[in-house]
Amino acid sequence: MESASSLRGVLYSVFDVEAGPVLRAQSPADLMTPDVFESIASYIITKPEISGRTVKMMLGNFRLVGYPMCLPGTHFRRNEFLFNLFFAIDAQADSVPFERVVKKLNNLLAILEQESSYLSSPESNRHLPWLINSVFHRLHQSGECILPVNE
Numbered sequence: 001m002e003s004a005s006s007l008r009g010v011l012y013s014v015f016d017v018e019a020g021p022v023l024r025a026q027s028p029a030d031l032m033t034p035d036v037f038e039s040i041a042s043y044i045i046t047k048p049e050i051s052g053r054t055v056k057m058m059l060g061n062f063r064l065v066g067y068p069m070c071l072p073g074t075h076f077r078r079n080e081f082l083f084n085l086f087f088a089i090d091a092q093a094d095s096v097p098f099e100r101v102v103k104k105l106n107n108l109l110a111i112l113e114q115e116s117s118y119l120s121s122p123e124s125n126r127h128l129p130w131l132i133n134s135v136f137h138r139l140h141q142s143g144e145c146i147l148p149v150n151e
Contacts, residue, residue, distance in 0.1 A: 006093035008062055010136040012128055013044045015082035021045035025129045027136035031088060045082050054099050062088040065098045067106040071113055081120055085109060112149060
């Protein structure tokens with residue numbers, strides 16, 4: 001991945017039925033405070049009409065690049081599941097290579113959710129911090145990432 005050293009963090013957010021948008025995992029762990037997340041949450045967990053589109057925004061020295069997802073399903077409490085795995089990159093970095101990767105990762109997570117409730121099931125989503133941390137470190141160090149999931 002071009003400009004992998006420009007990657008400053010990987011974050012994962014979900015819409016919680018009781019709490020609203022929640023930052024569930026991030027790497028590095030102290031990249032974003034709860035107050036900062038709360039101030040931008042509506043741009044991270046978007047309305048369903050914006051799902052499946054790249055969303056970018058500036059936040060201090062970072063550019064956030066995400067691809068919010070909305071999965072419909074009657075088995076979800078609100079008949080939909082909203083999530084977004086997003087990147088924090090250097091503000092001056094070209095976001096195009098990151099846009100492609102974040103889209104691919106979110107689409108992959110959507111498939112895992114549809115096939116095995118990987119994101120919504122408490123048994124499997126306990127692995128998310130490890131997954132987010134691994135994605136960040138591997139992309140940042142080598143520009144590529146291959147991870148076993150659902151083993």
